Amino acid sequence: MLFSCSTSNRYENEVIFRFNIPEGVSSLDPAFASNLGNISATNQLFNGLVQMDENLNIKPCIAKSWERLDSNKTYRFYLRDDVYFHENEVFGESKKRKVKAQDFVYSFNRLIQSDLMAPGKWVFNNVLRLAEEKLAITAINDTILEIKLKEAFSPFLGILSMQYCAVVPQEAIDYYGDKFRSNPVGTGPFKFQYWKENTKLVLLKNPHYFEKDERGVALPRLDALSISFIKDQEVAFLLFLKGDLDYLSGLKGSYKDELLNSRGELREKYQNQIKLITSPYLNTEYLGFLLDSNASVSRNNPLLNKDLRLAINYGFDRVKMLKYLRNGIGEAASSGFVPKGLPSFNAEKLVGYSYQPELAKKYLIDAGYPEGKNLETIVISTTAEYLDICEYMQHQLGELGIKIQIDVNPPATNNELVANAQLRFFRKSWVADYPDAENYLSLFKTSNFSPSGPNYTHYSNEKYDALYAQTMALTNDSLRNIYYLKLDSMIVADAPIVPLFYDQVVRFIPNYVSEIGVNPMNLLELKHAVKELQN
Known part of the structure; x- marks a missing residue:
């Protein structure tokens, strides 16, 4: 169950997508998104300047465009002005605040602070330093951000697509301190609701999310995500077959022969209820x-x-x-x-x-x-x-x-x-x-x-x-x-x-789930996902 019995009726007609992260989640702070479990969770909660499409092309996210200057050693990003952090008491009476270029200056400098000990601090090794723990990153105004590199480095935009480079609000870091790991405030398609470590993580739809699909429809389409942390892959597989999980990832010895033949194809007995999605x-x-x-x-x-x-x-x-x-x-x-x-x-x-x-x-x-x-x-x-x-x-x-x-x-x-x-x-x-x-x-x-x-x-x-x-x-x-x-x-x-x-990449989804893409980074993207309610 997503919530206790006393509150479950509230969510009876809402579309809840349920999946399992067997390796667990140790932090919801993107600065610690160093493993697949943490990345899978933080990717639903946060955004960065840029993102990848299914073919690994870099495309706009909070930055709507950018240019390279100074023999490709300077990147200038032009930000959207309609992106808001999730509603939270840290922003005072209004409970919300627009994202500004200064937030990226703070977020990127935060990542390299020695006292944070973030595993992702290396991502800015190619950025020029103004001081030992101060990067050459400038907010020219609220919507223009400039980053200076030590030397031209073509993979830099790809690095910026990583969860480490997501924007976080200083107010939330100041308020929660170390507990930001379990009280995340981001800009993503889903917002934090509840986390009982090693048991359940619940994220709710962000009603103010800035992205729309190609038809102009607001994202996300799901109402909530319910994430479990079942380590036993056989148990998770059986829950998937029962319809208690909406997604199964990877090829484990416990069930690979049950689902697939020697040619890597879905066995005939499952073809009417399950879809197999693969990618390099x-x-x-x-x-x-x-x-x-x-x-x-x-x-x-x-x-x-x-x-x-x-x-x-x-x-x-x-x-x-x-x-x-x-x-x-x-x-x-x-x-x-x-x-x-x-x-x-x-x-x-x-x-x-x-x-x-x-x-x-x-x-x-x-x-x-x-x-x-x-x-x-x-x-x-x-x-x-x-x-x-x-x-x-x-x-x-x-x-x-x-x-x-x-x-x-x-x-x-x-x-x-x-x-x-x-x-x-x-x-x-x-x-x-x-x-x-x-x-x-x-x-x-x-x-x-x-x-x-x-x-x-x-x-x-x-x-x-x-x-x-x-x-x-x-x-x-x-x-x-x-x-x-x-x-x-x-x-x-x-x-x-x-x-x-x-x-x-090997993914199994029920036939009532669609619009879950697949990409060679094995990044779980759920903002476009659709799930038909079952009787």
């Missing part, structure tokens, strides 16, 4: 090799030999792996590290790894281990969720003479060991923070070595770093995409990773 997902699943010869675990490490890494990459069948282990969901990562769904992806121009056992045997010989002779057992460190994939590789690589041992760690332990360069060969994934290939290719910059950055392999190549710097200065999208392909080609040639597959 900006998530590359991969195995990483630690290439840091100075790391304590790298002494006598055979994986420092590039030919051995190439043998592993060509030594197993990714297509068959997806068919049998993931019901055909996803695409074999045979075109580099940058996944399908980004404009720079080009399977014709970038030929990556495929299953070529004879070529794998040749690389084994070149590495000095013909048929795996004299090669020590290779250890893959993974989590339980990906054990089946590692066992599949263990079997196929074993046929070439490459002996594999699998170590299974809890996710938190595995992440810590990887970040601190304690594992030679490890499973990781990279989900895009923003829709630009730079977000993937930055994983191989020397300056991004973990634990302070996402270069978990400690790959270091001066030519790569130089080309990366050149690429970031380009403002022509087509030319930049060509350079992205060159960078990705260097990764394929040097093999610091084993790309496994490009993931796929």
Whole structure:
């Protein structure tokens, strides 16, 4: 139930959309929107300057237009003047206030304050600083905002589409302090009503929301959102089948074979009651090799030999792996590290790894281990969720003479060991923070070595770093995409990773729900959603 029995009659004829966030929500403050659960919730409550459409194109949001000045080092945004924060007592007697450019100056500077310890403070690393905790962001007047960058950085608009960059009112932060996490005041299509942590979150329609659909109809169309936090995916699946949940996301082992056949299609018995929605997902699943010869675990490490890494990459069948282990969901990562769904992806121009056992045997010989002779057992460190994939590789690589041992760690332990360069060969994934290939290719910059950055392999190549710097200065999208392909080609040639597959967004909705789009960021957008009331 959405509310207690005594109040439920009030909502009897209202359209309530019910969904589950299994990972839970730890904060409703967009400054802490660092995981899928927090992002799914805050995306309903807040807005930023810009947003993405379903094809990852940047489009206006609170900023109705913008221009680039000063050789693309300055962005000037022109804001709408009809956007209001959610009604709240912090605004005094009127209970509401219009959003002004000054609110973005406050919100963006708040994000970088050291005492907030926000995980998203890095998003403004490319913005010029006036002081250690003051950004070069100016409100020229109530509707014009100017941001100065250290140097031209083409992915900047994509970064601004992240929830970290949502606008918040200073009055609410001053009033609620740390409790803003559970008393959010935003501008989004839904406003906060109730949150019992780990149990239920309720958001109500914002009757003053500024966006309309293409027909001029006010958004949102739903009256309320009721969000549960059921960790057991099997329980959530059964509730979905009963009609107690209106949305199911992801492909879990507990129900994937029940819903989908081996071709990734919805089974016939469900086709009259459920719709399957899929899209490329900006998530590359991969195995990483630690290439840091100075790391304590790298002494006598055979994986420092590039030919051995190439043998592993060509030594197993990714297509068959997806068919049998993931019901055909996803695409074999045979075109580099940058996944399908980004404009720079080009399977014709970038030929990556495929299953070529004879070529794998040749690389084994070149590495000095013909048929795996004299090669020590290779250890893959993974989590339980990906054990089946590692066992599949263990079997196929074993046929070439490459002996594999699998170590299974809890996710938190595995992440810590990887970040601190304690594992030679490890499973990781990279989900895009923003829709630009730079977000993937930055994983191989020397300056991004973990634990302070996402270069978990400690790959270091001066030519790569130089080309990366050149690429970031380009403002022509087509030319930049060509350079992205060159960078990705260097990764394929040097093999610091084993790309496994490009993931796929998988969503299931009942036939009485419509207008739930899908996008490669797997961002849940509910302002257009329609749900027909059931008798």
